[in-house]
Every structure is written in C-alpha cells, then in structure tokens.
Amino acid sequence: MTDSTATALAEFGSTWKPEELKSERTQQTALRRARGEVPGLQDLLNEAVTTVRTSLAVVIESFPRDATALVIAAGALGRVDPIHNGPTPDSLVxxxxxxxxxxxxxxxxxxxxxxxxAHPHAYLGLLCVRPSPAGDGQTVLVSATDVAAEIADPSHLRALQDPCYPFAVPQKSADDEPSFTTHPILTLSGADATVRYCPVRVPAGVQRAGRAVDDEHVSALRAFERALEMQHLPTVFPLRAGDLLLLDNRRLLHGRTDVGPEGVGRHLMRVKVYDVKQ
Known part of the structure; x- marks a missing residue:
C-alpha cells in the first residue's frame, strides 16, 4: 500500500466510530465509500481478494495501524464478525x-x-501493530491440501472426513457437564481440501468422548498430526509493523513460533470474516 493510500484510508476511517460498523450493511456502506474516496484502494482490495481466493493468503504492506481501517478493508472479503473473536463480547477487532x-x-x-x-469463519485478518524487537513470534502457515498429500494411507484420509471427531466445548462453570461437538477434520473435494482443527479442542474432545472415537479414527488423527510436523511444509515469515495478513481460515492452518522475553509488547489486531453468503 502506498503512503498516500494508507494516509487517506486512516483519515477516512477516522470519520467512522467502531460501534457504527457492527452490521454488514454499514460495513459495506463504509467499504463502498472508501473504494470511491481513497485513491488506489479499489485496485488494491480487488487484487488482495483475488489473491486470497486463489493463493489462500496475502500480505498488504504499510497498512494503517487503525482498527476502523482494518474492519473496512476486511469487509472486502465478506462480513466482519465478532463471534469467537476474543473475550470481549461484540468486539469486531x-x-x-x-x-x-x-x-x-x-x-x-x-x-x-x-x-x-457450525460454520467457522471463512477468513482472518491479522494486522501487525508492533512486532517483537527480537524477531520472534513469526507467522507459520500450511495448506490443508499439502497436509493431506503427506498422509499416505487412503483409509486415514477417508476416516478424517467422517464427522465424528469431537471438539471440546469449554465449561462455563465447574458444575457444567463436559460437552463436545463433532465434525470432520478434513474435507476433500478433487484437488481441494478444507480443514477444521485445534490441538487443544480435539484431544480434549477425544478424552471426553471416550470410546465414542474408535481406534481407526484415532489412528487417522495421529497420521494427520504427524503430517503437520513435516518440516518442509510450512511457510514461515515475520509480520512487520503495518503488515496486514489476510488468509483463508478453511484451507490454511496457521500458528506462530515462540515469543521470548524481548517480545513483550508484541501487538496484533485480529478480525474474523464470514463469506457474504454465510
């Protein structure tokens, strides 16, 4: 992003209050106006959306470190949504x-x-406000298609597509009964693969489900987890101040490297986005 576009977008964003952007209608109104009023934004967002949908992720450099600008830009991918986006209710960022x-x-x-x-968010936006001065906390990405290609046993791939893997639902109090919801880990369609996985929720869910998960499906889960450990698969890179990463949350798994003591103050802003059809 050019300096002039970034400055103009930040100025445009300052005319909106974050609470005014809660509805999809308002988000799209702000986006439509920004496309018309901020020089260079129309072409930039069109290219970014195309890249995410074809290559699964894109980094926009020199993005304004502003929450309202982040919501407006992420709206090019769909509806920015607050559900499951941190502990603060109704927080878009x-x-x-x-x-x-x-x-x-x-x-x-x-x-x-x-x-x-039931329907995970389609896209994520991660805007780096302040990186770790030590250069740690790097972003790590791997595609579901590449992970699936590392699983040699066809029976494991078939088992991973069964909607029987339990994801633990957090207990709200000590008196609540442990519960879980079940989904497939991988879904394969031709050369395409989508994924749903969390290394905390799934093992906890398997433990709570007990014998409901048979040996065949546990073995397939282990094969999936081994594939995630393949060192040649991930793309690893730092997010610098002003870098906005947009990624497909259905076809990519993401993570980060460790953050040491010098990483205190490392700051990212996150948005979650649904497709407009969801």
Missing amino acids: HHVIDSEARPYRDPDPFHTDSPLL
Missing part, C-alpha cells in the same frame, strides 16, 4: 498483546480459528 504478565509464550501450534462453530 481483538487485540493480541504479549504483556509482562506473560513474558514468554511457547509456539502456537497449527490450528484453524472458530472450530466450535
């Missing part, structure tokens, strides 16, 4: 900040977001 209370964070393993929803 979630701030991911490494604080002094958590001065060291282990690597965040591969996962997809919103796995407990």
Whole structure:
C-alpha cells in the first residue's frame, strides 16, 4: 500500500466510530465509500481478494495501524464478525498483546480459528501493530491440501472426513457437564481440501468422548498430526509493523513460533470474516 493510500484510508476511517460498523450493511456502506474516496484502494482490495481466493493468503504492506481501517478493508472479503473473536463480547477487532504478565509464550501450534462453530469463519485478518524487537513470534502457515498429500494411507484420509471427531466445548462453570461437538477434520473435494482443527479442542474432545472415537479414527488423527510436523511444509515469515495478513481460515492452518522475553509488547489486531453468503 502506498503512503498516500494508507494516509487517506486512516483519515477516512477516522470519520467512522467502531460501534457504527457492527452490521454488514454499514460495513459495506463504509467499504463502498472508501473504494470511491481513497485513491488506489479499489485496485488494491480487488487484487488482495483475488489473491486470497486463489493463493489462500496475502500480505498488504504499510497498512494503517487503525482498527476502523482494518474492519473496512476486511469487509472486502465478506462480513466482519465478532463471534469467537476474543473475550470481549461484540468486539469486531481483538487485540493480541504479549504483556509482562506473560513474558514468554511457547509456539502456537497449527490450528484453524472458530472450530466450535457450525460454520467457522471463512477468513482472518491479522494486522501487525508492533512486532517483537527480537524477531520472534513469526507467522507459520500450511495448506490443508499439502497436509493431506503427506498422509499416505487412503483409509486415514477417508476416516478424517467422517464427522465424528469431537471438539471440546469449554465449561462455563465447574458444575457444567463436559460437552463436545463433532465434525470432520478434513474435507476433500478433487484437488481441494478444507480443514477444521485445534490441538487443544480435539484431544480434549477425544478424552471426553471416550470410546465414542474408535481406534481407526484415532489412528487417522495421529497420521494427520504427524503430517503437520513435516518440516518442509510450512511457510514461515515475520509480520512487520503495518503488515496486514489476510488468509483463508478453511484451507490454511496457521500458528506462530515462540515469543521470548524481548517480545513483550508484541501487538496484533485480529478480525474474523464470514463469506457474504454465510
């Protein structure tokens, strides 16, 4: 993104309050106006959307570090949605900040977001406000298609498509009965693959489900997890200040490398987006 486009988008965003962008209608109104009033934005967003839909991810450099601008731009992919986007209800933008209370964070393993929803969000936007000065906390991506290609046993691929894998639903209180929802891990259609996976929710769900998950499906899950560990598959890169990563949450798994003590203050803003048809 050029400096002039970034400046104009930030100025345009300042005319909107975040709470005014809760509805899809308002988001699309703001986006339509921004496309017409911000020089260069129309072509930039068209190219970004095309790239995400064909190559699964894109990084827009020099994006304004502004929450309203982030919501407006992400609206080019669909409806920006607050559900399952952090602990604050109805928040379109979630701030991911490494604080002094958590001065060291282990690597965040591969996962997809919103796995407990019947229809997970189609896209994610991650805007780097402030990277770690040490250069750690790098972004890691791997495609579901590449992971599936590493699973040699056809029976494992078939089993992973069965809608029987339990994803644990967090207990709201100690008195709640443990519960889970079931879904496939992979869905294959020709050369395309979609994925739903969380390394915390699935093992917890398997434990809660007990014998409801048979040995065949547990074996297939282990094969999937081994494929995720293949060192030649991931794409690893840093997000620099002003980098906006847009990615397909259905066809890519994402994670990050560890964040050391020097990473305190690392700050990302996250949005989640549904296709307009969802």
